[in-house]
Amino acid sequence: MALTQLTGAAATRILGVASMQPDTIVSNDDLAKYLDTDDQWIQERVGIVERRFAGPDISLVDMAVQAGSLALEDAGLEPGEIDTVIVPNCTMPSPIPNAAAQVADRIGIPAAGAFDVNAACAGFCYALGLASDLIRTGSAGKVLVIGAEKLTDVVDPYDRANVIIFADGAGAMVVGPSEEAEIGPVSWGSAGDLVDTIYMRDHRYIYQEGQSVFRWATTKIAPVALRAVEAAGLSASDIDVLIPHQANLRIVEAIAKRMRVQGAREDMVVADDIAYSGNTSSASIPMALDHMRVKGQVRRGDVVLTVGFGAGLSYAGQVIIAP
Amino acid sequence: MADNQEITAGLAEIIEEVAGVAKDEVTSDKSFVDDLDIDSLSMVEIAVQAEDKFGVKIPDDELANLKTVSDAVNYVQANSK
Numbered sequence: 103m104a105l106t107q108l109t110g111a112a113a114t115r116i117l118g119v120a121s122m123q124p125d126t127i128v129s130n131d132d133l134a135k136y137l138d139t140d141d142q143w144i145q146e147r148v149g150i151v152e153r154r155f156a157g158p159d160i161s162l163v164d165m166a167v168q169a170g171s172l173a174l175e176d177a178g179l180e181p182g183e184i185d186t187v188i189v190p191n192c193t194m195p196s197p198i199p200n201a202a203a204q205v206a207d208r209i210g211i212p213a214a215g216a217f218d219v220n221a222a223c224a225g226f227c228y229a230l231g232l233a234s235d236l237i238r239t240g241s242a243g244k245v246l247v248i249g250a251e252k253l254t255d256v257v258d259p260y261d262r263a264n265v266i267i268f269a270d271g272a273g274a275m276v277v278g279p280s281e282e283a284e285i286g287p288v289s290w291g292s293a294g295d296l297v298d299t300i301y302m303r304d305h306r307y308i309y310q311e312g313q314s315v316f317r318w319a320t321t322k323i324a325p326v327a328l329r330a331v332e333a334a335g336l337s338a339s340d341i342d343v344l345i346p347h348q349a350n351l352r353i354v355e356a357i358a359k360r361m362r363v364q365g366a367r368e369d370m371v372v373a374d375d376i377a378y379s380g381n382t383s384s385a386s387i388p389m390a391l392d393h394m395r396v397k398g399q400v401r402r403g404d405v406v407l408t409v410g411f412g413a414g415l416s417y418a419g420q421v422i423i424a425p
Numbered sequence: 426m427a428d429n430q431e432i433t434a435g436l437a438e439i440i441e442e443v444a445g446v447a448k449d450e451v452t453s454d455k456s457f458v459d460d461l462d463i464d465s466l467s468m469v470e471i472a473v474q475a476e477d478k479f480g481v482k483i484p485d486d487e488l489a490n491l492k493t494v495s496d497a498v499n500y501v502q503a504n505s506k
Contacts, residue, residue, distance in 0.1 A: 147464065313485045317469045352466055 108240025111279030114233075116425040117244070118177025121273035121389035122168040123379065124156040130266070137262040144266045149351020153269035153380025155254050162194055162272075166205045166250035169272035169385075173246065174209070176425075177276040181210035184276070186242040188233060189218045190225030190384040192413065193251045205248060215242065222300070223347045223412025224290070225249060225384035226273070227419050230408075231288025233277040248274040249384035258307040267350065268308070269380025273388025284425075286334030289326055290418035293318065300413035319353045319411055324360035327409040327419045334421040338365035342404040343394070343424070347411055348376035348386035357409070371399050383412065391424070400424045429453075432479065432498045439474045443467050453495035481505045 129152045130141035144150055156165065166189055174181060187206040194201055202216035221228040226249040233245035250272035257264045277285065296318060303309040323346065331338055338361055346357045351374060358372045375390035382389060387408050394400040402424055409419030437451035444467045457463045463471070468491075472483040475497070481504045483491075491497045 147466065311485070313465055313469050313488070316466050317473060317485065320470065321473055350466075356470070 110236075110238050110240030110242075112238070113280045113283040114237045114277055115280035115282070115284030116275050116422055117179065117278045118173045118175070118276040119274070119388060119392050119395065119425060120169055120172030120176050121271065121385070121392040122165055122172065123154040123271040123389070124160055124165065126155050126157055127152050128155050133262075133266060137260070137265060139262050139266060147350075147352075148267055149354075149374065149376055150266060150380050151377045153378075154271060156252050156270035162191060162250050162252040163201050163204055163208070165252070165270065165272035166191075166201055166248045166274075167208045169250065169274040170205060170209050170246050170248045173248070173274035173276050177278075179244065179276060182212065184211045184214065184244050184246045186215040186233070186236060186245040187211060188229045188245060188247045190221065190229040190247070190249045191218055191251055192220050192222045192225065192383060193253055193256055194218070195255065201250065209246075211246070221384075221410075221412075221416040221418065222414055223349060223381075223383045223386070224410035224414070224416040224418045226387045227288065227408055227410040228290060228416070230275065230277065230285065230422075231290065231418060231420055234285040237277060237279055244276060244278040246274060246276055248272055249386070249388055251383040251385050253308070253381070253383060256302065256306070256308050261307065263312065264308055264310070267381045269382050271379060271382045271385045271389055273382075273385040273390075273392060275388050284423035286330060286336075286421035288418055288420045289330035289333055290416075291326065292417070293322070293415040296415045299415065316350070316353065318415060319349060320356035323409055323411050323417060324357050324364070326411075326417050327357065327361060327407055328364055330409065330419040330421055331407060336405065336421060339367055340405050341366050341370050341407045341421075343371045343373070343400050343406040345373040345387050345390050345394075345406060345408045347409065348373065348379065348390055349381050349412070351376050384410070395424070429498050429502060432501050433494065435478055436471075436475060436494065436497060436501075439471050439478065443470045443474065451494055453493070453498065455494050456492055457494070458492070475501065479505045
């Protein structure tokens, strides 16, 4: 017996963007007080000037609620107009319960479809692709996607290689139906053979093989980003703004360099939000977009290429039109 | 196959582009870390470009053994097709 299947909106777009960072600013000099490191070394290696740490009084869910509420405000929507909440993250304190259901409840979204996505630092782009496709297939009307991370919970405070990089925060986008398509097809994949290059040592603290991850990210991610551009029917020269996951400024710059070799413009704006935000994993892309809109580096209608990559190893990217 | 002098010159071009070290500084007895002040991430970028230029594979565990310019030149010499 054939069942009914749904079809949804013909096209989707981003209706709102927002982010939040916890109040505590941690400079490189602050870290140098108890770690064998210094400001110049950190800036040269990873391009970070300062980052935000959440501290014991603010949880991943708290940060997601704040960013999600602000994104609804930016979209001019009431909580009741959202029916699905996706929270990409990889740092909930335990696998049960998930973040999304309680985040939806606290924002005031009644009986939302709610689930987390764990694709580590690629999580936001995976979830954004899902959100768009849920709307196009009729499974959802409007979706709130919130990347939220409390990485300080999973970083050994005396592991100088990782303390200098990772930070806390949340970034969110509201996705809804549109007359014109403003979210391109997602280009995603994984390299599970490299699983051992980023993992939780003794299920407690994050560990990464810096050189291997750097080599992978600087050589394999630009082609993923280019696939996303082609899938959207564009060429590299159409990209106004490049927002790679803010992993390390040197990785960001290497991806931009490869994109320019493939035809991206010299005047393409490249996100360097990591300098004052650190690496916030699945929060980094919406946070960068939000900060760049506020600074006027991104304007309504700009063609923005996003690409996330991280543990798994996993990766995903898509082209969006800036809201 | 390129001789040692050609490999050194090719490597020097890559090192200048990646790390901003003047080409004539790149001589066989120099240590990448101690003399040329090249960090571990720049070493990866140099290795990736050397792979393309010389048609060799330089895995990360091999890269860790390449301490001096002559180590790298000898590795390329021995492993290029």
